[in-house]
Amino acid sequence: MIVRDRPGLLPLFFIMRGSIIPRILPQILVIFVMSCFITWGHHERPGMILSVSGVPFAVLGTALSVFLSFRNNACYQRWWEARQSWGQLVYAARTFSRQTLLLEAIHGDEGRRMRRSLMELAIAMPQALVQHLRPNGDHGKVERVLPADLRPLYHAASNRPEMLMRLMSTDLARMRAGDKLTDIQYQMLDASVTQMAIVPAVCERIRNTPLPFAYTLLVHRTAYLFCFLMPFSSVDVLGWGTPFAAAVIAYTFFGLDALGDELENPFSKEANALPIAALADAIEHNLREALGETDLPPLPKPRDFVLM
Incomplete structure (x- = not known):
């Protein structure tokens, strides 16, 4: 996505970056x-060219x-619907990070470990979604968050964002089965997971259904x-x-x-596509900060007026 101030009259005619020319x-x-x-x-030859x-x-x-x-x-x-969907993902991830604070408040150190496990999956999912929508990318941002025992499952999955959402739901179900969560608390957290899970489905529909x-x-x-x-x-x-x-x-x-x-195709790597990689990095920055980390990855900035 092009991120720059509106140019003046003279530069307007000479800008190539982001132009369709x-x-x-x-x-x-x-x-x-x-x-x-x-x-x-x-x-x-007026007789030949009429x-x-x-x-x-x-x-x-x-x-x-x-x-x-x-x-x-x-x-x-299509472009705007995709941007709204990613906005919903940002909102749902931030909401989920606040809701999981109850685990720390109720269960202390054990709740802190449970919360970190859920938050790591919530950080990994947007990064995995970027690679799902832009194939042949770098999965390093996902691998550095996931525990070593989950990485083989991640690479073996055909739909990796969906697999990560299933792991989040599995963790919540286990917490409920172990009486770590009440029914109301479980439903609240599961509703946020559902809000996050809607976004990959919407993005897949947009990507897989072009105009006639x-x-x-x-x-x-x-x-x-x-x-x-x-x-x-x-x-x-x-x-x-x-x-x-x-x-x-x-x-x-x-x-x-x-x-x-x-x-x-709002998920391509063209200059006018959506900056989904930057949005995933922003979510990771927000959630790591919510975990109390201080060594945070930098917020994404445009390069040559382009934010990807």
């Missing part, structure tokens, strides 16, 4: 060069704008057709300004299309 620059250059050939051919009415392109451009707007709104809703491919294909094709054919409708009016106008239009339509692609 590097991704769509080849398409823009192709449209620009093609428009130059069309303009040159229209002036040098101009056409701009009315159909005005209608097509309006329809394409509506399609792109609808698609980008749908993609942003046929709709995405329709928008892609229409954007390319419009940008390829538009110079034929403006060459009579704009002359040698046609390539520049075509490049600006290509930047707008291809840029909106590419931005929608990035927002559609």
